[in-house]
Structure formats: C-alpha cells, structure tokens
Amino acid sequence: MPHTRAPIAELKIGFIGAGRLGRALAWSLDAAGCRVHAVASRGAARAAELAAPIAHCLQYPAQRLADECDLVFITTPDGAIQAIADELQWREGQGVVHCSGATEVSALAKAAADGAMVGGFHPMQTFADPAAAAKSLPGSTITIEAQGELSRTLLGLVECLGCAANQLPPGMRARYHAAAGYASQYINVVLGEAVRIWQSWGATEAQALPALVPMVRGTLASIEAAGLAKGMPGPVSRGDAGTVEKHVAALSELDGDTARLYRELCLRSVSLALAAGGIDPDKAARIEAILRVPQA
Incomplete structure (x- = not known):
C-alpha cells in the first residue's frame, strides 16, 4: 500500500x-x-x-x-x-x-x-x-x-x-493566522488610510500610491537589514515630539476616527523607538503625553 x-x-x-x-x-x-x-x-x-x-x-x-x-x-x-x-x-x-x-x-x-x-x-x-x-x-x-x-x-x-x-x-493556529494578517491585508488598510488623507486635498489613489508604495519597499528593506526597532523611520524614532503634535492637530481637524487610529499606531511605535535607542525615557514620555491627550 x-x-x-x-x-x-x-x-x-x-x-x-x-x-x-x-x-x-x-x-x-x-x-x-x-x-x-x-x-x-x-x-x-x-x-x-x-x-x-x-x-x-x-x-x-x-x-x-x-x-x-x-x-x-x-x-x-x-x-x-x-x-x-x-x-x-x-x-x-x-x-x-x-x-x-x-x-x-x-x-x-x-x-x-x-x-x-x-x-x-x-x-x-x-x-x-x-x-x-x-x-x-x-x-x-x-x-x-x-x-x-x-x-x-x-x-x-x-x-x-x-x-x-x-x-x-x-x-496556536488562529493566533498565528491573526499575526500573519498584520503583514498582509492590514498593509492594505494602513495604505488605505494614507490614501484617504491624500484625498482630503483632492488627490486620487492613482496619484497617492506611486508615492507611497516605494516608501513601503524602503521600510521593508530597512526592517530586513536592521530589524523592527532599528529599521523604523519617522518622527517617533528620532524623538521629534513637535512633528507628532502637528500630525495629531492636523488629523483631528480632518476627523476623529483618523486621529484616533494615528494616536494608537503612534503609541505602539514608542516602545520600538526606545528599544532602538533613538529616544530616551523623557522624550518617550513627552510623545506619549501628546498622544494620550483626550480628544476634544
């Protein structure tokens, strides 16, 4: 047999x-x-x-x-x-x-x-x-x-x-499969949010994606080369609290849901910035305070 x-x-x-x-x-x-x-x-x-x-x-x-x-x-x-x-x-x-x-x-x-x-x-x-x-x-x-x-x-x-x-x-299969979703379909969701912000000033998806997708490729290359923490770009990674504050204000003017998602994602990035050594605990606390301010 x-x-x-x-x-x-x-x-x-x-x-x-x-x-x-x-x-x-x-x-x-x-x-x-x-x-x-x-x-x-x-x-x-x-x-x-x-x-x-x-x-x-x-x-x-x-x-x-x-x-x-x-x-x-x-x-x-x-x-x-x-x-x-x-x-x-x-x-x-x-x-x-x-x-x-x-x-x-x-x-x-x-x-x-x-x-x-x-x-x-x-x-x-x-x-x-x-x-x-x-x-x-x-x-x-x-x-x-x-x-x-x-x-x-x-x-x-x-x-x-x-x-x-x-x-x-x-x-562990359901937990494993949920984790895989963050690296697959949720990239579509995050890019969808970015495109929606572009559309707020009249741009189209066809205009936004050619600008955004190369940034995704660059970030993935950085992650492959240096890991999640050291490969993370952006204002939190360098302790730029002023830029984070400007982001929160601009997105709050756009709509509450967009600002809430930004706050949550940005808060999750603080621990990565700390792990990479790009910010100290004082800068992390300042950024977190900006992100946790109750929305009007």
Missing part, C-alpha cells in the same frame, strides 16, 4: 479543492518535480484549470482521489475542511493535510481515526493571483504542523519548493 514513506518524487499527491491556493500550490509542486496525481473539485472549470498545466493530472471524485493518493491536500474554504474529512474514507499510512492558517488540525479527526496521518501546511504568501503566487512562493515560509513521518515528508516538500519551514505547536 503506498504511503508517505515513499520518496517524495514518487508520492501520488492529490488536491481536494481547486481555489487560488490549491492551484498555486499544485503548480509549484509540479514545477518542483513532485507528482501531482489528481484534483477533485465541485467546480469542474477550476479543476480543469488546476490540472491543465500538469502532465497526467487527473480529475476525480473526492473519494477516488482519497483512495489513490498517498498525500492529500484539502484546499477548500476553511468552513468545508471538516465536512470533507468527515465524509470520506481514509486509509492507514496516507497523509491528509489542510492548508488553512486558522483551522486546527483537529478538524481532520475522522481521517486520523481511519488511520491516516494528519497535519497542516500553510504557505505564508498571498494568493490573489495563483500564477503570480506560484512564482513568488520560493523563499516564502510555510508553516507546518505534523508529527513523525508526515512531518518529515512535509519538511521535504518545503525544501523542494525552495521555502523555509516554520513548525507550529498545536492550538
């Missing part, structure tokens, strides 16, 4: 679900020399799109895929993962893995009860465009949660993909 102890290149890998993450991961594994054997999806067009670039990738009903594949990735929406695991028959020795960041591995309890090895495999990357995501996946981090032979297999796949591995203890 095939199982995950086979060499990685010989494993029959199947995907249940052919959404954006499933397509990007399947294409990436195929490009890395892995054997993507089959896909099952309620959307025939999506299944065909996943299978099209992969030689000999078959489109199967979910149970046939589970019967034939050594390692099954469940890449459905989070709410369907447990239902898929519960409705299928699994076998001893095969691996069953979901790719959700927030769903606990316990959602695969039925597969584990049937004798399968279960785990999580979550790429820390964005998947709005599957083809672009497949190209940007190398160098990313993939968070795995598994034990024993399955853990070794998943670590091998991470290596094949040219990625780094992050191993997560049980019970």
Whole structure:
C-alpha cells in the first residue's frame, strides 16, 4: 500500500479543492518535480484549470482521489475542511493535510481515526493571483504542523519548493493566522488610510500610491537589514515630539476616527523607538503625553 514513506518524487499527491491556493500550490509542486496525481473539485472549470498545466493530472471524485493518493491536500474554504474529512474514507499510512492558517488540525479527526496521518501546511504568501503566487512562493515560509513521518515528508516538500519551514505547536493556529494578517491585508488598510488623507486635498489613489508604495519597499528593506526597532523611520524614532503634535492637530481637524487610529499606531511605535535607542525615557514620555491627550 503506498504511503508517505515513499520518496517524495514518487508520492501520488492529490488536491481536494481547486481555489487560488490549491492551484498555486499544485503548480509549484509540479514545477518542483513532485507528482501531482489528481484534483477533485465541485467546480469542474477550476479543476480543469488546476490540472491543465500538469502532465497526467487527473480529475476525480473526492473519494477516488482519497483512495489513490498517498498525500492529500484539502484546499477548500476553511468552513468545508471538516465536512470533507468527515465524509470520506481514509486509509492507514496516507497523509491528509489542510492548508488553512486558522483551522486546527483537529478538524481532520475522522481521517486520523481511519488511520491516516494528519497535519497542516500553510504557505505564508498571498494568493490573489495563483500564477503570480506560484512564482513568488520560493523563499516564502510555510508553516507546518505534523508529527513523525508526515512531518518529515512535509519538511521535504518545503525544501523542494525552495521555502523555509516554520513548525507550529498545536492550538496556536488562529493566533498565528491573526499575526500573519498584520503583514498582509492590514498593509492594505494602513495604505488605505494614507490614501484617504491624500484625498482630503483632492488627490486620487492613482496619484497617492506611486508615492507611497516605494516608501513601503524602503521600510521593508530597512526592517530586513536592521530589524523592527532599528529599521523604523519617522518622527517617533528620532524623538521629534513637535512633528507628532502637528500630525495629531492636523488629523483631528480632518476627523476623529483618523486621529484616533494615528494616536494608537503612534503609541505602539514608542516602545520600538526606545528599544532602538533613538529616544530616551523623557522624550518617550513627552510623545506619549501628546498622544494620550483626550480628544476634544
């Protein structure tokens, strides 16, 4: 009986679900020399799109895929993962893995009860465009949660993909996924706030983003080179309380919500400035006093 102890290149890998993450991961594994054997999806067009670039990738009903594949990735929406695991028959020795960041591995309890090895495999990357995501996946981090032979297999796949591995203890997936949001969609939110401020004097998003995005790239480069604290720019990092005071006044004139978000974000930056040594406790206290003044 095939199982995950086979060499990685010989494993029959199947995907249940052919959404954006499933397509990007399947294409990436195929490009890395892995054997993507089959896909099952309620959307025939999506299944065909996943299978099209992969030689000999078959489109199967979910149970046939589970019967034939050594390692099954469940890449459905989070709410369907447990239902898929519960409705299928699994076998001893095969691996069953979901790719959700927030769903606990316990959602695969039925597969584990049937004798399968279960785990999580979550790429820390964005998947709005599957083809672009497949190209940007190398160098990313993939968070795995598994034990024993399955853990070794998943670590091998991470290596094949040219990625780094992050191993997560049980019970931490929702917390981990929330943290990832700060580095992904909340950048959109923060830039959205900046664009909205530009729009207050008549500028457009098309004018604002070309000016703002290079600053984001520069900040990320500084963080990579020097770390969070020493890589932080801005008036708080250099103890410029006067500029912070001007910011608060200007944004308070604009609207209360904008000023409140600025105050909260700016307060969170004070501890980083202290850690970097850019300000002393007296300057930190002065900045915090400006930011904590009750809004009129």
